[in-house]
């Protein structure tokens with residue numbers, strides 16, 4: 001039987017239900033900041049997280065996992081080589097893999113790392129608007145960015161996102177107040193979310209891990225990316241309704257994800 005279940009064939013609610021039903025193992029090569037939130041977020045939706053980045057084991061791990069995510073947020077050269085080996089193994093085994101090019105416009109090292117990985121047939125690239133612009137080849141002036149944070153709205157980089165999708169073969173998900181997802185041609189938008197998601201570090205990184213879980217159960221990467229955005233956005237809205245600030249929001253976000261009802265998710269999705 002295939003590692004991938006491909007059960008989800010309807011809306012975001014079906015994708016969430018498929019994650020809960022199958023509990024996909026998602027391997028993450030992610031940054032030190034994000035490891036905790038990303039792992040807890042995957043557990044909250046019913047997936048199984050594993051953080052594994054040692055060069056000695058990454059390829060073996062990919063053979064076990066239903067999806068791989070690679071996040072370049074605190075890379076060193078040895079992590080990069082392990083990530084390259086993991087990505088190659090994912091492609092060889094037909095395992096969906098998601099790239100998060102954290103802060104790739106900030107330094108030459110980050111841009112080189114993210115660009116090398118973007119050429120390795122990721123299934124989905126998920127980043128904020130400044131990251132996607134930088135990875136598409138925009139100048140530092142045009143891509144903006146402040147370290148790992150964006151200074152642009154997602155729609156401002158639509159053409160760069162399209163170009164990146166066409167050049168990489170990946171579906172590109174750009175996050176912001178209104179998120180967009182493109183394969184270079186079609187464009188989907190997701191308007192769910194809350195400003196407090198930008199006040200908790202690694203919310204975007206954790207979303208990338210969730211996108212891996214969605215890709216594990218949903219064959220269509222456009223829909224997998226969209227559904228992960230809806231799940232995160234709706235949970236963010238529900239968490240914000242009970243939070244007193246970023247600290248309680250972080251806890252409420254995990255609770256909201258755990259308690260999300262698939263049937264209601266489709267009703268609360270805002271897909272303009």
Ligand SMILES: Nc1ncnc2c1ncn2[C@@H]1O[C@H](COP(=O)(O)OP(=O)(O)O)[C@@H](O)[C@H]1O
Pocket residue numbers: 127128129148149150175176177178179192193194195196197198202203204205207229232233
């Ligand atoms: N201004 C905003 N209003 C509502 N939701 C937002 C806003 N900015 C980002 N988000 C949401 O926060 C999550 C993380 O996105 P983002 O902050 O762009 O990524 P990153 O943390 O990688 O910079 C996404 O689910 C996105 O939809």
Ligand SMILES: Cc1ncsc1CCOP(=O)(O)O
Pocket residue numbers: 031033034073074102148201202203204205206
């Ligand atoms: C602060 C920071 N520094 C390096 S990685 C990281 C986390 C970034 O998380 P996100 O991309 O979700 O904002």
Ligand SMILES: [Mg+2]
Pocket residue numbers: 100102103127128148204205
């Ligand atoms: Mg990020």
